Amino acid sequence: MFARVESAALHGIDAFTVQIEVDLQQGTPFWTLVGLPDTAVQESRDRVRTAIRNSGLYFPLLKLTVNLAPADVRKEGPAYDLPMAIGILAVSEQVPLDALEGTLIVGELSLDGGVRPVNGVLSIALHARESGKRRLIVPQANAAEAAVVGGIEVYGVETLLDAVQLLINSKHKSPTRVDVDALLRQPAEYEVDFSEIRGQEQAKRALEIAAAGGHNVLLIGPPGSGKTMLARRLPTILPPLTLEEALQTTRVYSAAGLLPPKTGLMTTRPFRSPHHTTSYAALVGGGSIPRPGEISLAHNGVLFLDELPEFKRDVLEAMRQPLEDGVVSVSRVQAAVQFPARCMLVAAMNPCPCGFYGDTHQTCQCSPTMIRKYLQRISGPLLDRIDIHLEVPRLKQDELLTLQPGEPSAAIRERVVRARERQLERLRPYGLVCNAQMSSKLVREQCPIGEDARGYLRMAVQRLGLSARAYDRILKIARTIADLEGSESIQLSHIAEAVQYRSIDRRFWGSG
Structure with missing residues (x-):
């Protein structure tokens, strides 16, 4: 008998699908695990077998083959424990095969059948939603993190038996909900001021x-x-x-x-x-x-x-x-x-x-x-x-x-927020959020200055021996100062203040 369970892994901070294929055949009881598993995944055989038995479920004593696809990508970590266990229970007819459709599962198992948290669940939830999955089963400790994504039903499970009951009866428990707007509305708490x-x-x-x-x-x-x-x-x-x-x-x-x-x-x-x-x-x-x-x-x-x-x-x-x-x-x-x-x-x-x-x-x-x-x-x-x-x-x-x-x-943050709003309105067409992110080309477009300011800046560059990159930095700082004052254009006073923040180059590094 054959079953396929979909799970996911991380590449950097991005997730990709890992299909766990489980095949059960008549023969000498033996478990073969393939698909470039690392040591943690190899050891999952003992964890999964023990967790199934300690959960009061049946572990089949037949020839068992588990493949982690794609087979040319190395698999690491214990996040495949839970989906492997579900796949084994599916081929042994303890979990209905049709319940696995549209479901992505991740989680580490403890020997008593408990489900432990894993890393990267938020990225996995984003990937699950983008790939059209309707349901995501994760450790209970990761449920709130996954539910932040929205657009997909997230179920947190505390034990292997809990996951099995959910797959047998979808009404066994309710999906996890998170009010993201409420989280973002909460004022940030700092110990310093x-x-x-x-x-x-x-x-x-x-x-x-x-x-x-x-x-x-x-x-x-x-x-x-x-x-x-x-x-x-x-x-x-x-x-x-x-x-x-x-x-x-x-x-x-x-x-x-x-x-x-x-x-x-x-x-x-x-x-x-x-x-x-x-x-x-x-x-x-x-x-x-x-x-x-x-x-x-x-x-x-x-x-x-x-x-x-x-x-x-x-x-x-x-x-x-x-x-x-x-x-x-x-x-x-x-x-x-x-x-x-x-x-x-x-x-x-x-x-x-x-x-x-x-x-x-x-x-x-x-x-x-x-x-x-x-x-x-x-x-x-x-x-x-x-x-x-x-x-x-x-x-x-x-x-x-x-x-x-x-x-x-x-009080300072209020001024900063207003200045950022002006920058965002100006830079949104370029996909930027603040002045520091502007390229040299964009600095020339977005930071025009008058002849008096240009002459002052030219003199400062000559005296301080500043590089072309430092020249751009001064214009960016001047643009930010103007944004803090609510000014549409960069004035001489803005340039003069911006130059002060580069003038110590000469004192300490002997520029110019």
Whole structure:
């Protein structure tokens, strides 16, 4: 007897169909599993056999062959346990064959017949809907995540017996429902707020501009000046996630197995802060079985790199392409995988090895050669991809001791949201959402400036020795400043402020 059960697997964060073909014939009891299974899938034979028996069901003592198709793609992980068990029960006439039509099944089995959660269920649910399936059976712990998709009936099961009863009687339980709009309406909760920051008005202004336009930021200052404190509060002023952004972010976390328990949808922008000892694969993504790295886990959020010069040179250089294109491409012998990586980079660093170069309170102990070597750990091409370079000085004593709170994040976020709305209206025909995503060609089209502003910018470029990419960055920042003010055109004052956020190139890197 023959049965076919449809399941799914992940390629990067995208899902594809895996057909589990089960054949039962007379002969010596033996189970053959084919279709390029990895070790976890090979071990499923013992898990499935034991789970069926411990669920009070019958495991056939005949010749059993299970094929995972397509046979030329390596299968990994325990997500095929439940569909394999259902296929075996179908060929042994314990589950009706017609109940498998239009149904996609995933899940890991425990030895007592329980169904454990698996990774990537949101992507699997999207694939199931796109491929015309009417029903999706997943572990109960993944049900809310899958139900976010809509357009397909999602059933969460806690045990193998629960899945069997559902296939025998479709009214055994009701499908899982999730109110996505209600999830997105819930205000994001943060443990920090901009009101806690004393002083640093220029830095807060720069981060507001960065949030409004999606610009990358480099914070340079002595230890204790508040660089990390500023960076950790940046997500609190970013616009709320849209449904599309929430789905993209959730897919990455689900595929990586990092989705918080009982979370159907990520509704808060991620903030990732890897240590400077992080490896190439951990930051960018990769491994023998490619997994998303920190830059992808920060998709639609903030990637914070503290002590930037302490990161390995090859790790930093690998970020250049993702920062430009918004995707990470990981190539392996079997296949190439792409992960989304559209995030805001916020980096922080000291101006020298001891940290006190240019500080008014403490004398720097570093020689010019030491300072130059320290700064040269960061390449010019990487610096060019960071729009805003900001000096964060040490707080003055009166600023540090003031009891007056700063402006709250909610008030800053309102201005940021209005500026993003203007950008979205202007850039929607190009499929973009913020100024930082504009190409050089689009910058020329969308950022016209008057002759006075052009002359000022030409002079600034000559004096600072800025590259063509830096020239475009200044225009993007000026466009964002104009959006924050509600101005239709870029004025000289906008250009002048934007140039300030590149002017420290000359002080620290000796440009011009």
